[in-house]
C-alpha cells in the first residue's frame with residue numbers, strides 16, 4: 088500500500104524509559120533533542136496569537152477530542168495575566184507556588200480541584216470534582232511550554248514544545264476514542280494556553296503496584312483474572328491499530344469493583360502492518376522495555392506490548408521484576424539476553440506463558456492470539472478473554488463526512504485528504520481481497536464447536552516451540568481470531584481505517600447517549616447484528632442483545648444463566664457477553680436478585696475479589712528462593728475478609744488481645760470497602776491534603792486533632808498492615824521511622840505526605856543519559872525542569888481505620904518518583920514499623 092499519510096512510522100520519537108528518568112535538576116546539561124523533531128517544525132513555527140487573542144483563556148466548547156486550535160502554544164517571551172490572577176508568563180509560571188488554577192471550565196461543565204493524587208513525568212494528576220454532578224475525575228495536567236531555564240535555545244524549546252504538543256494531541260485523541268471497560272476512560276479534555284487538562288474517570292481502588300507492595304505476589308488464579316483483563320484491553324487496542332508502548336505495573340490501577348484499568352496512553356501510537364511503516368521510537372519503561380527497543384530496531388507495535396505484558400505478568404506472580412540490576416548497562420544486557428530466573432513454585436504453565444512472552448526475538452515471541460489462548464490463560468475459563476470489540480462490517484463508499492471531520496488529533500491532514508486516502512484504501516485490491524475473503528468465510532457453514540476450538544488454539548501444542556514462524560505471522564497475528572493483521576478488513580487493517588471505525592462508534596455512542604437523555608421513547612432501538620461465522624465461538628448461545636461494555640446492563644445481562652467461569656466461551660467478538668468477567672462468574676446467591684439490588688452486587692463482587700486476593704498461600708511466600716519477594720513479612724500477616732467475616736468480631740478481638748499480650752504481630756485484616764464521601768474529600772485543602780507544619784519535630788499528638796483522625800479506607804487493595812496499637816502510637820512510630828530513614832514528611836489529614844531523595848546506594852538503576860542511548864521521559868515531554876529532582880520519590884502514608892473491627896491499617900500510596908525506589912522505601916518503612 089502506498090501512502091503519504093503520517094499515521095504510523097513517522098511519529099514523533101518519545102522517550103525510552105519511564106522507570107523513570109526524572110528531569111535533571113535545573114542547571115544540568117540539556118537533554119539531546121528527540122531525533123525526528125524536524126517533522127514538527129511546521130507546528131513549531133505556528134505563529135503565536137495576538138495579545139487580544141491570548142487574553143481569552145477559556146476555549147469555546149468543542150468536541151472533546153478536538154484540541155482547542157485557537158490555543159496555540161504561546162511565544163516563550165509572552166507575558167500576560169489571566170483573569171484568575173495567575174501569571175501566564177512561562178518563567179513565572181514554573182516558579183510560582185500556585186502553578187495551577189483551582190477550577191477548570193471544561194466543555195461539559197466546571198471542575199474544582201481537590202488534591203494531587205499523582206505525579207508523572209508529564210506533570211501532576213489531580214483529583215477534581217465536577218460541580219454540577221459531583222462526579223470525581225482524575226485530571227492529568229500537562230504543561231504545553233518548557234520553561235526557559237537557560238539550558239536550551241529558544242528554537243530548541245519551541246521545537247520540543249511542538250513535538251510535545253503533537254504527542255499530547257495524539258494521547259487525547261486516542262483516549263477519547265477508546266471505549267473499553269479495562270481502559271481508563273476520558274471524560275473531558277481541555278486545552279488552555281499553557282496546559283492540557285485531560286479529565287479521566289477516577290480509578291479509586293489504588294494502584295496495582297501498591298497492592299503488590301502491601302501483599303506480595305498474587306496467587307496465580309488472581310493473577311490470571313488480572314492478566315485476562317489486561318489481555319482484553321491490549322487486544323482491543325491492537326485491533327484498533329493502537330499500541331500502548333508503556334505497559335507497566337504502575338500504569339495498571341484497580342477500580343472499586345476490583346477490576347483493572349489501564350492508564351497512561353502518553354506513549355501510545357498508531358501502528359501499521361506495512362513493513363515500510365514500522366515504528367522507530369524507542370520508548371517505555373526500561374524494566375518493561377522489549378530488547379528490540381534497546382537495540383533501536385524498527386518494530387510493528389503489538390510485539391513490544393506483548394513483551395511488556397510478559398514483564399507485568401511476571402511481577403504479578405513473582406512480586407518482582409524479571410530483569411533487574413543496579414548498574415544500567417548490566418540491566419540492558421539482562422534484558423537483551425532475556426534470561427529469566429523462574430521461581431520453583433511457579434506453575435509450569437505460567438512459566439511457559441511468560442517464557443513465550445519474554446522471547447528476545449520479536450518474530451519468535453508469542454502473539455496476543457497465542458497469549459490469549461494459552462492454557463494458563465484458559466484455566467478455569469471456557470475460552471480466551473473477551474476483547475469487547477464492537478461488531479463491524481467492512482467499509483464501503485460513500486464515507487461519512489461527519490466521521491471524517493472528527494478524525495482529528497492524529498495529524499492525518501485536512502478532511503478532504505483523509506477522505507481521499509480512505510477511499511484509496513477501501514478501493515485497493517488488498518482491501519477488496521480481504522473483504523471477499525471475509526465474505527467467503529461468512530458464507531461457509533457455522534463451524535462446530537470442535538472446529539472453533541481447533542481454530543482458537545485449544546488443539547495447539549503450546550509446549551512445542553514453533554520453528555517455522557515467519558516474521559509476518561509472528562508479528563501480525565495479534566488478532567485473537569488468528570487472522571494476521573493486515574488481512575482482516577475489520578481489525579487493524581490500516582490505522583486510518585481503524586480510526587474511522589473508532590470515531591464512527593464514538594459518534595454513535597454520543598447519539599445514543601443523547602437519545603437516552605431525551606427519554607426512552609426517543610432512544611432508537613438497538614440493532615441486533617447476528618454474529619458472523621468468524622465471530623461465532625463455542626459454546627453456542629442464544630442470541631443476546633448487543634451491549635457495549637460501559638452501558639447499563641439489564642437484569643438479564645447481569646445475571647446470565649451461565650455457569651461460573653464462562654467468560655471466554657463465546658468468542659472474542661460476541662458482544663452479547665459484555666458483562667464483566669467477575670460479574671459473570673459471581674454466582675447469584677439467591678433467586679431474589681432484583682434490579683435495585685444490582686449496585687450492591689458490584690460491592691459484594693469487590694469484597695469477593697478482596698477475599699480471593701487476600702487468601703494467599705503464605706507457605707509459598709516463605710519458600711521464595713530468591714529472597715526478593717516483596718513484603719514477605721506483611722503478606723505473612725495478611726488475613727482475608729473471608730476470615731474476618733467467618734470469625735466473630737468478639738473472637739477476633741479476644742485473639743488480638745491475646746496476641747498483643749504475647750507481643751505477636753497483629754494480623755492484618757482485609758477490609759470492607761468504604762468510599763470517602765465527597766464531603767470528606769472536600770475537606771482536604773487544595774493540593775496539600777490538609778497538611779500542617781513540617782514534620783521535623785515529633786509531637787505525640789498533632790496540634791490539630793483533626794489530623795490525628797484516621798481516614799477511612801478508600802479502595803479495596805491498599806492496606807498493608809494493621810495494628811492493635813493506639814492511633815497515637817502508630818503515628819509516633821511512623822514519625823520515628825521516617826526520621827530514622829531520613830524521609831521528609833508533613834502531617835496531613837489522616838497520615839503523612841513524604842518525600843525522599845534516595846542516596847546513590849539506595850537508588851535503582853539511574854539512567855545516565857550520556858550512557859543511555861534512548862530518549863528519556865524528559866525528552867518525551869519536550870525537556871524542561873518540571874517535575875521532581877532526580878531520584879526524589881513522593882508518597883503518602885495514610886492511617887486508615889478498619890471498619891467493623893477496631894484496628895488501624897497503614898496504607899502507602901506513591902505520588903511520584905521512581906516506582907522501584909518507592910517500593911524499596913515502602914518495604915523498608917513497613918519493616919521498621921514492626922506493627
Ligand SMILES: Nc1ncnc2c1ncn2[C@@H]1O[C@H](COP(=O)(O)OP(=O)(O)OP(=O)(O)O)[C@@H](O)[C@H]1O
Nearest residue numbers: 205206207208209210212225287288289290351353
Ligand atoms: N484515572 C486515574 N485515577 C486515579 N489515579 C490516577 C489516574 N490517572 C493517573 N493517576 C495517578 O497519577 C499517576 C500518574 O499518572 P500518569 O501515569 O497518567 O502520568 P504520566 O505523567 O504519564 O506518568 P508517567 O511518568 O508514568 O508516564 C498514576 O501513577 C496514578 O497514581
